[in-house]
Amino acid sequence: MLPLQSGKVLLPETIANLLGLSGTVGQIVGGLIGAFLIANLLLIQTAVAGPWAKRKITAAFTDRIAVNRVGPFGLLVIVADAVRLLSKELVVPEGVDRPAWDIGPLVIPFSALLGFAVIPMGNGIHLxxxxxxLAFAFAASSIASIGLVMMGYGSxxxxxxxxxxxxxxxxLAYEIPLVITGASVVIFTGSLQMSHIVAEQANPLLTVAGVTIPQWFAFVNPFAFVLFVLANLAEVGRNPFDIPEAPTEIVAGYQTEYSSVYFVLIYLGEFIHIFLGGAIAATLxxxxxxxxxxxxxxxxxxxxxxxYLFTQWMRSAIPRLRVDQFLDVGWKGMLVLSFANLVLTAIIVGVIA
Incomplete structure (x- = not known):
């Protein structure tokens, strides 16, 4: 493993030191407590993003009035929605494949939370x-696909x-361009290690009027950044790529037969995946x-x-594509452009090196 940049210590090590633990026990206890803290931080943000912020943002974009009656600024709608959804009856349709039907909604939020294990969130806040x-983050995010298949088939x-x-x-159409575009960053840094990727971007790119612009790869390769963000929209299911659960076309898709706590888990996973997509984009x-x-x-x-704000803006402003257009853009457009970006990046880095 490459050394941590600037002598930074991982969060589990910090927790273990604070508790006076060392060795394997310290690693296990520190890792569990650190994972618990990070997971709860993300769940709190998701609770704000789903029931409240989504409605407020969409209302602002569409010139409507959002939740404003339950608590100050409508914030208590978070509690009201939680009670309303969790208290609903869990209806189990006849003939479902129970193992697949039950496990599917759990896989989606779990995969997103797992991806945050390798995301550097600040000085020392890194599990x-x-x-x-980077490969781990992409792989963890992709586990959600298994949950979607289980939900669709098991219902x-x-x-x-x-x-x-x-x-x-x-x-299939958009994860491949997503990974290939991420690989162009790896060519710049020569490493898949998240701390190394972040450290490389701390170097100065240029100085304009006394202001130093950092070497963020969004500035170095804006084309790759745009490709990554667009592929990410498809990955998190936001317009114009909101196809899998298009309610007006396919009765809410793979989640048609879910209610109560399972319905909550599905939407919880959706919003955590949006934050994970933003976290990977920010890191790269x-x-x-x-x-x-x-x-x-x-x-x-x-x-x-x-x-997250960008995804909600796209959701309010851009109509979704038809499924044939959706696949054409992915396979004939994004995939070709991502490979072209990868080859061009390799050539430029090779020439500079």
Whole structure:
């Protein structure tokens, strides 16, 4: 493993030192507590993003009035929605494949939370830093595809099955360009390790009128950044790529047969995946937690919420594509452009080196 940049210590090690633990026991206890803290931080943000912020942002874009009656600024709608959804009856349709039907909704939020294990969120707020960190983040995010297949197949419903197939088609068409575009960053840095990728972007790119612009890869290769963000939109299911669960076309897709706590888990996973997509984009192209004046952790939160705001803007402003257009853009457009970007990046880096 490459050494951590600037002598930074991982969060589990910090927790273990604070508790006076060492060795394997310290690693296990520190890792469990650190994972618990990070997971709860993300769940709190998701609770704000789903029931409240999504409605407020969409209302602002569409010139409507959002939730404003339940608590100050409508914030208590978060509690009201939680009670309303969790208290609903869990209806189990006849003929479902129970193992697949039950496990599917759990896989989606779990895969997104797992991806955050290797994301550097600020000075010392980093659970793990393996040499294959970027590959791990992509692999963890992709586990959600298994959950979608399980939900679609296990529901014993043709509409759900079609929604699951659409979801897999979407992932195949856009995860490949997503990974290939991320690989162009790896060519610049020579490493898959997240801390190394962030450290490389701390170098100055140029100085204009006394202001130093950092070497964020969004500035170095803006074409790759745009490709990555667009592929990410498809990955998190936001317009114009909101195909797998297009409610007006396919009765909410793979989640048709779910209610109560399972319905909550599905939407919880959806919003955590949006934050994970923003976190990976920020790490690869926007310097990770880097930023002036404010602590790094604050900048990290600002960046993932900026990506969330962008997804909601696209959801309100852009109509979705037809499924044939969706696949054409992925296979004939994004895939070709991502490979072209990869080859061009390799040539430029080879010439400079």
């Amino acid at each position: 793990a830093d393996p040499e294959t960190g 014993n419903n043709k509409y759900s099955l079609l929604g699951g197939l659409r979801a897999i088609a979407a992932n 192209f926007l310097g990770g937690p880097a930023g002036p004046f404010l602590p790094g952790f604050v900048w990290f939160i600002i960046k993932i919420w900026a990506f």
